[in-house]
Amino acid sequence: MSKISFRKIPIPDNRESLPYFTVYYAYQDNRSVVADKFKSLSQDTKDDLIELIIRMARNVNYHSPKINWQLKGYTYGEVRHQYHRFFFFIIQRCLVFFGYASKKTNILNNKIYKLNQKFKDKY
Amino acid sequence: MDPNLNEFEKLFIEPPSAQRKAWGVLNDFYHYLLTWMEKNNITKAELARKLGKSRASITKMFLHNPNISIKKIVEITHPLGLDVKLGIEQIPESLGKQNIEYVTKYVIDTRKEDWYTPQQQDFSSDIQYLTQTKVLFNIEGCNGRA
Numbered sequence: 001m002s003k004i005s006f007r008k009i010p011i012p013d014n015r016e017s018l019p020y021f022t023v024y025y026a027y028q029d030n031r032s033v034v035a036d037k038f039k040s041l042s043q044d045t046k047d048d049l050i051e052l053i054i055r056m057a058r059n060v061n062y063h064s065p066k067i068n069w070q071l072k073g074y075t076y077g078e079v080r081h082q083y084h085r086f087f088f089f090i091i092q093r094c095l096v097f098f099g100y101a102s103k104k105t106n107i108l109n110n111k112i113y114k115l116n117q118k119f120k121d122k123y
Numbered sequence: 124m125d126p127n128l129n130e131f132e133k134l135f136i137e138p139p140s141a142q143r144k145a146w147g148v149l150n151d152f153y154h155y156l157l158t159w160m161e162k163n164n165i166t167k168a169e170l171a172r173k174l175g176k177s178r179a180s181i182t183k184m185f186l187h188n189p190n191i192s193i194k195k196i197v198e199i200t201h202p203l204g205l206d207v208k209l210g211i212e213q214i215p216e217s218l219g220k221q222n223i224e225y226v227t228k229y230v231i232d233t234r235k236e237d238w239y240t241p242q243q244q245d246f247s248s249d250i251q252y253l254t255q256t257k258v259l260f261n262i263e264g265c266n267g268r269a
Contacts, residue, residue: 010128010136025131035131047143050135051150063157064150065185 002029004123006096011057019057021095026123034086037100045081052079057095074113076120089120098123152196153185159205173202 009023025034038046048066055062056079069077069090076089076098087099099116128136139147160170171181184191197207 007129007132010125010132012136032131035129038131038134044142046134047140048146048150051139051143051147054135055147055150055154059154061158063154063161065153065157066150 004028007032009053009097011054014058020060021057021090021093023053023057023095024097026096026098033100034097037084038086041081041084045084048081049079049084049086052081053097071113074117074120076116087116087120089123096123149191152191156199159203165203170203174199175202 005027006024007027009025011019011023013019025032038049041049052064052066055064056067064079066081067077067079071077076087078085078087080086083103085101085103086097087101088095088097090096099119101112101116103112159165160167165173167181167185168178171178174181193207200207
């Protein structure tokens with residue numbers, strides 16, 4: 001049976017607001033898809049996603065064309081930069097990143113979203 | 124820095140690079156624009172009409188997130204009756220490095236709504252070569268014709 005754990009992503013304090021969400025990312029069997037994929041991205045992509053995640057943590061109403069807080073028909077959301085997509089769900093005041101997908105089209109195949117839903121339900 | 128943090132976690136608490144700050148500014152611009160649209164019940168189709176662009180070009184602007192220029196930002200905000208203002212403020216030294224550092228931020232406001240109090244100070248004539256400097260973009264309601 002696989003072991004699932006979560007690690008916290010530190011969100012720096014800001015003079016104007018304290019983070020609303022505590023941000024975590026998932027580990028399964030001592031590996032994290034989120035961390036592994038994130039580290040392999042280009043610096044430009046990392047920079048954008050870091051800024052987006054920090055803003056998501058600080059502002060529950062953060063609007064961005066790159067953030068879909070809840071995908072239609074599913075109980076999780078995605079944040080993206082170009083074709084890189086990181087999936088997250090919200091539980092109470094926690095934002096949990098649990099998955100990654102890459103596709104060079106705007107809409108991913110439904111199979112991927114359904115598979116993600118299974119992972120999310122497991123977590 | 125917490126020694127227990129791994130490489131991935133450290134990325135979030137490292138002092139941001141100029142490029143990362145630029146992404147922050149872009150993201151905030153879209154945030155304020157989308158928030159303003161939501162509060163004023165402006166759809167993307169209406170935005171396209173106000174900007175004199177096609178619906179497709181607006182969708183592309185939102186989806187593909189171009190590296191938007193200041194000129195483009197003004198071209199978008201002006202027809203909506205919004206002004207963009209650039210200001211600079213000093214970052215407290217305790218929060219940053221000692222070298223010259225610019226942080227950018229968008230602030231949006233409309234005269235009808237009071238959901239954000241704009242900076243009252245006009246920084247444009249007060250640019251100083253300080254060790255810590257913060258650049259502010261103010262977007263606020265204007266009387267100009269859309």
